[in-house]
Amino acid sequence: MVQRSHVTYFGAGPAPLPTPVLEKAAEVLLNYKDKGIGLCEISHRSPEANDILARTKQALATLLDIPDDYDILFLQSGGSGEFSATVYNLVSIWVEKKRAKIAEEVGDNTDEVLKRLRQVVDEELKLDYLVTGSWSLKASQEASRLIGAKHVNIAADARKANHGKFGKIPSEDQWSLTPRAAGGPALVYFCDNETVDGVEFPSFPRSLEGDDAPLVCADMSSNFISRKVDVSKYAVIFGGAQKNIGNTGIAIVIIRKSLLPPHSTPASPDLLRHLNLSVGPIVLDYPTIAKNNSLYNTLPIFDVWVAGEVMSGLVDSFGAKRIGGQEEVSDEKARLIYEAIERCPDVYRVVPDKSVRSRMNICFRVNGGDADKEKAFLAGAEKKGLLGLKGHRSVGGIRASNYNAVSLNGVKLLVAYLDEFAKSA
Amino acid sequence: MVQRSHVTYFGAGPAPLPTPVLEKAAEVLLNYKDKGIGLCEISHRSPEANDILARTKQALATLLDIPDDYDILFLQSGGSGEFSATVYNLVSIWVEKKRAKIAEEVGDNTDEVLKRLRQVVDEELKLDYLVTGSWSLKASQEASRLIGAKHVNIAADARKANHGKFGKIPSEDQWSLTPRAAGGPALVYFCDNETVDGVEFPSFPRSLEGDDAPLVCADMSSNFISRKVDVSKYAVIFGGAQKNIGNTGIAIVIIRKSLLPPHSTPASPDLLRHLNLSVGPIVLDYPTIAKNNSLYNTLPIFDVWVAGEVMSGLVDSFGAKRIGGQEEVSDEKARLIYEAIERCPDVYRVVPDKSVRSRMNICFRVNGGDADKEKAFLAGAEKKGLLGLKGHRSVGGIRASNYNAVSLNGVKLLVAYLDEFAKSA
Numbered sequence: 001m002v003q004r005s006h007v008t009y010f011g012a013g014p015a016p017l018p019t020p021v022l023e024k025a026a027e028v029l030l031n032y033k034d035k036g037i038g039l040c041e042i043s044h045r046s047p048e049a050n051d052i053l054a055r056t057k058q059a060l061a062t063l064l065d066i067p068d069d070y071d072i073l074f075l076q077s078g079g080s081g082e083f084s085a086t087v088y089n090l091v092s093i094w095v096e097k098k099r100a101k102i103a104e105e106v107g108d109n110t111d112e113v114l115k116r117l118r119q120v121v122d123e124e125l126k127l128d129y130l131v132t133g134s135w136s137l138k139a140s141q142e143a144s145r146l147i148g149a150k151h152v153n154i155a156a157d158a159r160k161a162n163h164g165k166f167g168k169i170p171s172e173d174q175w176s177l178t179p180r181a182a183g184g185p186a187l188v189y190f191c192d193n194e195t196v197d198g199v200e201f202p203s204f205p206r207s208l209e210g211d212d213a214p215l216v217c218a219d220m221s222s223n224f225i226s227r228k229v230d231v232s233k234y235a236v237i238f239g240g241a242q243k244n245i246g247n248t249g250i251a252i253v254i255i256r257k258s259l260l261p262p263h264s265t266p267a268s269p270d271l272l273r274h275l276n277l278s279v280g281p282i283v284l285d286y287p288t289i290a291k292n293n294s295l296y297n298t299l300p301i302f303d304v305w306v307a308g309e310v311m312s313g314l315v316d317s318f319g320a321k322r323i324g325g326q327e328e329v330s331d332e333k334a335r336l337i338y339e340a341i342e343r344c345p346d347v348y349r350v351v352p353d354k355s356v357r358s359r360m361n362i363c364f365r366v367n368g369g370d371a372d373k374e375k376a377f378l379a380g381a382e383k384k385g386l387l388g389l390k391g392h393r394s395v396g397g398i399r400a401s402n403y404n405a406v407s408l409n410g411v412k413l414l415v416a417y418l419d420e421f422a423k424s425a
Numbered sequence: 426m427v428q429r430s431h432v433t434y435f436g437a438g439p440a441p442l443p444t445p446v447l448e449k450a451a452e453v454l455l456n457y458k459d460k461g462i463g464l465c466e467i468s469h470r471s472p473e474a475n476d477i478l479a480r481t482k483q484a485l486a487t488l489l490d491i492p493d494d495y496d497i498l499f500l501q502s503g504g505s506g507e508f509s510a511t512v513y514n515l516v517s518i519w520v521e522k523k524r525a526k527i528a529e530e531v532g533d534n535t536d537e538v539l540k541r542l543r544q545v546v547d548e549e550l551k552l553d554y555l556v557t558g559s560w561s562l563k564a565s566q567e568a569s570r571l572i573g574a575k576h577v578n579i580a581a582d583a584r585k586a587n588h589g590k591f592g593k594i595p596s597e598d599q600w601s602l603t604p605r606a607a608g609g610p611a612l613v614y615f616c617d618n619e620t621v622d623g624v625e626f627p628s629f630p631r632s633l634e635g636d637d638a639p640l641v642c643a644d645m646s647s648n649f650i651s652r653k654v655d656v657s658k659y660a661v662i663f664g665g666a667q668k669n670i671g672n673t674g675i676a677i678v679i680i681r682k683s684l685l686p687p688h689s690t691p692a693s694p695d696l697l698r699h700l701n702l703s704v705g706p707i708v709l710d711y712p713t714i715a716k717n718n719s720l721y722n723t724l725p726i727f728d729v730w731v732a733g734e735v736m737s738g739l740v741d742s743f744g745a746k747r748i749g750g751q752e753e754v755s756d757e758k759a760r761l762i763y764e765a766i767e768r769c770p771d772v773y774r775v776v777p778d779k780s781v782r783s784r785m786n787i788c789f790r791v792n793g794g795d796a797d798k799e800k801a802f803l804a805g806a807e808k809k810g811l812l813g814l815k816g817h818r819s820v821g822g823i824r825a826s827n828y829n830a831v832s833l834n835g836v837k838l839l840v841a842y843l844d845e846f847a848k849s850a
Contacts, residue, residue: 009466027451079723269571276698
């Protein structure tokens with residue numbers, strides 16, 4: 001029988017969870033706080049569920065130092081559902097803003113307002129996407145489905161200057177962002193860490209800063225709570241929970257309150273359809289979710305609890321350092337693995353460019369991508385309890401995912417194996 | 426410390442789960458099949474996850490005797506997300522069918538096809554809703570949001586002949602279904618069991634039968650796998666898992682394969698927007714989910730496993746009787762509770778009409794809805810470990826939810842308490 005302690009799991013997501021959290025989870029599954037019922041059974045509208053929700057939000061806010069003018073939402077969308085939610089919600093706000101402005105100019109003439117609004121939408125509605133890997137590509141494709149390709153501006157495509165492959169981030173002076181003058185894009189979207197391609201933004205893009213900065217939406221599914229984030233620079237940060245935070249089942253959205261009622265008003269569904277845009281499902285409607293404290297419909301409270309336990313654990317571990325403490329650990333673990341890879345350049349080659357290497361998903365090839373060698377590498381790793389190392393089918397090779405619950409000791413075992421395999425290769 | 430065995434939980438959902446399933450869940454959470462990692466951590470693309478998916482589908486298919494020309498999908502939508510998904514998907518099929526037919530008549534003239542199609546959509550696109558309680562009402566409202574109120578036909582509103590309240594189902598001769606002649610509605614929607622109002626369809630509506638029967642979508646969130654269902658009569662059956670089946674986190678969709686490619690083609694997103702309809706998020710797109718065996722994006726495999734365990738347990742328990750066995754048990758438990766209520770007509774009154782009383786959610790008032798008496802009833806019940814009996818805030822009073830995992834013994838305890846309280850009242 002293989003014990004948990006025999007295994008280090010480097011899977012890209014779902015990902016390992018801290019054993020103490022799972023041990024506690026196993027208990028509360030049967031009986032939560034001596035109520036005689038378990039955590040998957042209690043009502044999402046019970047005081048217990050409300051406490052869990054509040055504690056989890058508090059732990060996240062503390063950890064990331066989330067400003068008061070941000071709200072935290074939990075949805076069942078998965079990260080992929082948020083590709084759509086960001087579009088539906090931010091387009092709706094953009095349209096209503098334009099409508100209100102035109103109505104101010106034109107007055108009560110509804111037909112004239114609609115006519116002008118249609119023209120403005122046709123000419124000016126743009127969503128900027130920085131396509132730096134498989135996931136931001138998917139997000140941009142989803143935006144095209146929902147509102148039409150003509151409204152989607154691929155402000156950067158990392159494949160263009162890199163032989164058609166992901167692995168670099170074009171320098172900012174090569175980006176073609178929608179000018180801010182005419183009100184700017186409805187959103188600028190990027191994926192902070194590309195799980196499949198092992199590409200991570202080293203820092204927040206400078207071109208997206210400034211007093212009239214556009215609304216930035218960032219997918220942080222695979223590097224959430226792994227490093228410091230200046231939340232105030234983002235309109236929306238989202239992430240599926242199943243990598244650094246908890247179970248598959250919830251996505252977390254951190255949203256600037258100015259994008260929610262009463263500060264922002266969404267366009268009416270009828271207006272959106274009239275303008276040949278799409279109305280999103282109510283379960284992805286941020287104002288509805290926010291108004292109901294994420295309890296518009298049944299929320300998987302067990303998954304919220306797991307995320308809360310994981311994050312409270314980090315708050316306790318790192319004290320005043322908060323997420324900075326986890327950042328140090330993550331950086332150190334990534335450094336050890338990359339150094340081991342670089343020690344043997346004849347055997348291993350990191351896939352993405354050094355400037356944008358992910359600290360979370362370390363993608364490399366063995367012997368130039370020799371299929372037999374890579375198979376042998378994986379088989380040898382498995383014998384040592386180093387699991388989940390196979391790269392994504394679209395990239396191939398090896399991928400070591402270095403999420404928060406991967407221990408330093410597990411990383412050291414991988415490093416030892418990297419050295420050992422290289423010697424024998 | 427309150428043990429599970431001290432408590433009977435009558436909550437409306439999330440709902441109790443079988444203790445043996447939870448005990449096994451507690452184990453696999455830490456270590457699944459001696460792999461050294463737990464079930465929330467393993468990849469949704471692993472052979473283990475595929476096995477779980479296949480076994481769960483098989484158990485459901487066996488239990489409900491699902492015909493081969495149906496597919497089973499798992500989504501993270503919740504039941505509420507399916508309100509939207511049914512609309513997006515079935516409208517899309519309806520539109521494409523009409524487009525293809527017009528193109529056949531008109532030939533290559535795209536402008537003419539679009540012109541005629543727009544007219545057909547304007548005049549003929551109808552979705553029929555049978556509004557018999559809070560949930561079907563919500564579903565009909567969501568349809569109006571997504572595609573416009575003019576396309577939504579409230580074929581029956583149960584409040585109309587019942588003093589503005591739910592509690593009856595109008596007889597079928599009073600329904601105003603969209604005529605089948607012109608191709609019929611894009612769907613006919615009903616909620617088989619209304620959790621909030623305690624109203625259940627006693628049987629499948631006759632007006633929805635026949636060779637040219639319309640596409641029926643039914644929400645079975647709260648009576649799924651509690652009675653026999655002739656699946657072949659439905660286009661789509663859906664239900665959130667958190668009542669009779671498993672954890673919050675997955676919704677199950679049973680869909681007729683003729684509604685999926687290659688048998689049915691969805692309309693293009695551009696066309697839908699052009700026609701002032703909405704494009705749904707990719708995570709609610711049935712063809713995409715079906716094509717990817719429910720693994721388009723990360724599926725909460727743990728929740729699928731729990732559902733599989735619950736349903737396999739029923740298959741084992743009831744043998745050749747399948748779901749018929751559970752139906753007998755459910756009916757018997759409901760009968761005992763309703764009889765106890767009826768024994769004391771001076772104290773208790775069932776809320777909905779006798780003809781449509783739900784076997785799953787038994788809604789009743791104490792002393793004509795006297796607030797103090799109802800509080801006393803709930804407090805007394807709690808002392809005896811009978812929990813979760815408070816009615817929905819919109820209906821008030823008491824609601825005993827009689828889901829599959831509520832034991833016959835628990836029901837007998839409730840019956841004894843009903844008798845005892847009535848005597849003291």
